[in-house]
Amino acid sequence: MAKSVGKEASTDAEAEEQLYHWTDVTAEKIIREKGNKKNYTVAAGITPSGTVHIGNFREIITVDLVKRALEKRGKKVRFIYSWDDYDVFRKVPLNMPKQDLLQTFLRYPIVDTPDPFGCHESYAAHHEKEVETIIPRVGITPEFLYQAPKYRSGEYADEIKKALENNDKIKECLNEYREEDVDEHWLPITMFCERCHRDTLTELKWLGGYTVSYACSCGQRETFDFKKKPILKLKWRVDWPMRWNYEAVDFEPGGKDHSTVGGSYDTGKKIVKAVWHRDAPTYVMYDFITIKGAGGKMSSSKGDVITLKDVLEVYEPEIARYIFAGTRPNKEFAISFDADVLKVYEDFDKCERIYFGVESVSEKETVKQKVAYELSSIGKISSTMPYQPGFRHLTTLLQIHSLDVDKTISYFEEELKHEHDRRRLRTRAICAKNWLLRYAPEEFKFTVQEKSNVVLSPVEKKLFHQLAVKLLEREWTDTDLHEEMYILCKNHTVEPKAFFTVAYRILIHKEKGPRLAAFILEIGAKKVARLFRDS
Secondary structure: OHHHHHHHHHHHHHHHHOOOOHHHHHHHHHHHHHOOOOEEEEEEEEOOOOOOOHHHHHHHHHHHHHHHHHHHOOOEEEEEEEEOOOOEOOOOOOOOOOHHHHHOOOOOEHHHOOOOOOOOOOHHHHHHHHHHHHHHHHOOOOEEEEHHHHHHOOOOHHHHHHHHHOHHHHHHHHHOOOOOOOOOOOOOEEEOOOOOOOOOEEEEEEOOOOEEEEEEOOOOEEEEEOOOOOOEEEOHHHHHHHHHHHOOOOEOOEEHHHOOOOOHHHHHHHHHHHHHOOOOOEOOEEOOEEEOOEOOOOOOOOOOOOOHHHHHOOOOHHHHHHHHHOOOOOOOEEEOOOOHHHHHHHHHHHHHHHHOOOOOOOHHHHHHHHHHHHHHOOOOOOOOOOOOOOHHHHHHHHHHOOOOHHHHHHOOHHHOOOHHHHHHHHHHHHHHHHHHHHOOOHHHOOOOOOOOOOOOOHHHHHHHHHHHHHHOOOOOOHHHHHHHHHHHHHHOOOOHHHHHHHHHHHHHOOOOOOOHHHHHHHHOHHHHHHHHHOO
């Protein structure tokens, strides 16, 4: 028997060795644990207690990436996303308007808290719609489930009764990880008072069947049938496993905070087995995300967050997906808004070249990059290698053209083969413009001068005047012009380093800049010749 188990383990290890991308490993694990079925359900969810930030988005896209890996294997996949909008409003995030108003709704259900922005029917709906309108841009379209109407319609009444009937089993599951046992009067339910609308209960009793009594600090007392008056809800550690069973969930990831020993996944795994006789979903822990230069994890309650919308102002939708597809969920990483943005674009472009066979790497790396590219794509993948406008090059051209996107795009007109190329170019140009305006370090920014105020030595003046003449003599390539500038420096015994410094001061009033020869040609030989001649 031991030999057989060891052999199976070895076979599994060998099989996983052939799966070079984490989504493939996860999909195979789901099929192995849940059986080789035609249909699977994958799930994610969150309490809309504040702005849903990019760290929260990691759960959404982790599920979507695994969904694609299952679909690649011919499976049908239902992706459900639950809004836990029947949770209590505990704290007013610092980035919310009308702080005083929101303070008066603390301890209310989030779904009954007003939208401080005044554009949606509730605080919950405002944050829900922000997400629901943005994630289709990155190709994600889950089925949204709203827990408040589900509870309030009585849909879960039988599940609540089952939890109450199995309260002792649930307490055993919880106590296994606690130093002190839960209170003898502990129940798996909670509720909001009908008079004051808060969860400030002083007493809550189950009287058998569907009958419950409660008392609230506001003075309200009542006994009621929760099937006829569905105002009860399950506490989080019981609610989660109940929904695993109710929705037949096969896969759901969880954050680092839910994944600790004795955390909500550990207790949920035991509760779903003890009460509903079902195995917990296949699970993946995902780590936190930081923003480079703003250490620590983001917090919706503190309001110091970056959203998917913010990310899409700098990164193309496919590259936003690529950032996550290329990183294992259990690895913490930072999303960059500084100069590393250029490297992220370069890495994605390399991935694309590998996918289309334009660039070669090892066999293992090729498989990983091809999967990452497929997972990053939105819609049908182009049949031919798309045109890749360099992000760094775009930042140069945009600044030459005073951040005019249309003028910048016209520079590439002859390179564009189809609509995909045009769409990408415009999106990337807008992202580059946004980056320049909001995040780019000073060394990347410049303004081409209309008039030179640089005082030159007689030798320098002669050199730049000669270069001005030569610029207008013929059509130059950047390679030929680069060589010509070195010849002129040698002829006038001027150090090339000193020449470049003066050239940049004339052109952009800085001592460094983009590669000079190509930069001159992109600004335009006539304009540069005038600046050099007038210096």
